[in-house]
Amino acid sequence: MYGSYTGRSRTRGRAAGLRTTGTAAALGAALLLAGCSGDGDGGETKSAPTVEQQPKDKDPYWVNPDGNAARQVAAYSEDGDEKNAELIRKIARQPVGEWIGPDNPENEVKGVTEAAAAADRDALLVLYNVPHRDCGQFSKGGASDGNAYRAWLDSVAKGIGDRSATVILEPDALLHLVDGCTPQEFHEERYDLLKGAIQRLKQQPATKVYLDAGNAGWQSPDALFQPLQRAGIAEADGFSLNVSNFQTTAVSTEFGKKLSEKIGNKPFVIDTSRNGNGPYTGGDPAESWCNPPGRALGEAPTTQTGDERVDAYLWIKRPGESDGDCKGGPKAGAWWPEYALGLAGATK
Helix, strand or coil: CHHHCCCCCCCCCHHHCCCCCHHHHHHHHHHHHHCEECCCCCCCCEECCCCCCCCCCCCCECCCCCCHHHHHHHHHHHCCCHHHHHHHHHHHCCCCCEEECCCCHHHHHHHHHHHHHHCCCEEEEEECCCCCEHHHCCCCECCCCHHHHHHHHHHHHHHHCCCCEEEEECCCCCHHHHCCCCCHHHHHHHHHHHHHHHHHHCCCCCEEEEEECCCCCCCCHHHHHHHHHHCCHHHCCEEEECCCCCCCHHHHHHHHHHHHHCCCCCCEEEECCCECCCCCCCCCHHHCCCCCCCCECCCCCECCCCCCCEEEEECCCCCCECCCCCCCCCCCCCECHHHHHHHHHCCC
C-alpha cells in the first residue's frame, strides 16, 4: 500500500471540496463582498456574513467570502456560539487555494478570477487533474488522457484571461515520477504534460506558475532537480513546497534553497496552512499525513517573507478539510468543523 511511504504530501481528495463555480461564484462573491443579500422580491434585506480582504501590500491574494470557513463562522454566529466563531475566523479571514475541478473549468476559473479582480486582488488557483493522478490511490482520477488534460488546461487558461492569478501546478505529479509510484509507462507523457502546462499558462499576461516539488520529508534536492528541469521549471516562475503537508517553514525554507541552487536560483512558495506545530510523530508512521491530531495553523499567508528566495507563504491546502476517512474524519476534501477548531485552537 502506497500509504507506507513516509513524508509524501498525500494531496488527496482536494478536488472533492466544496466550491461554487462559474458565474455563480462571481455573483455570490459580489453579493457577499457587498455585505448584503435579498429575498428576491424587493423585501427586507439583511446583512450577510462577510470577511475583509487582507492588506494588499502584505497579502495580495483574494479571500473568498463564501468559503467553507466563512460559512462555518456564519453558522456558529447564528447559533450564538461566538467562541467557536472567533476560532474559525482565524481561517476564514485568510486567502486559501481554489482547487479547480474537472468539469467546466473555464467558467469556474472565470468566476474565481473575476471575483478576485473585483476585490482588487489576485486569484490563487490549484490545478490537480493530471492523468493517473495519485497513482490510482485515494485521490485517483484526473483527466482521461493527455489530450483531455491539454483541453482542460486550455480551458483553465481561457478562464484566467488577462486577470492576475497564481497557479500551483499539479501537487504530487512530479514527485510520483521520482519515487516510482506512477508506472514508468506514463512518465514521458507526464513530463510532456507538465512542461506544456507551464508554457500554456504563461501565455496569460498576468499569470504566475509554480510547479509542485513535494515537501522536505519526501525526497532530496539531488533527486529532484533534474526531473524539475525536464518538466520545464526554467519557464515557470518557481516551485511550490509542502502542499497539504506539515513540515515546518524553517525546514521547508532550507530545503527549498538547496533545491533552488540546483535549478538556476528559482524562487519558491511554501504551504504554511497547517505546519504551525510541525509534522505529527505519533501513531502509525504510514498515516502521519492523514488528519494528524494536535496540528496548528502556520504563518499567515503573505508575500513579505523576508527572504528573497521565498516568494510567499500560502495556504494552498484549505485548513479544516479532511485528508480522508481516517482518525474519525469524513471523506477526503470534506469540511470538518471539529478538525478546523483543533487547528485554530492550537494556533498561538
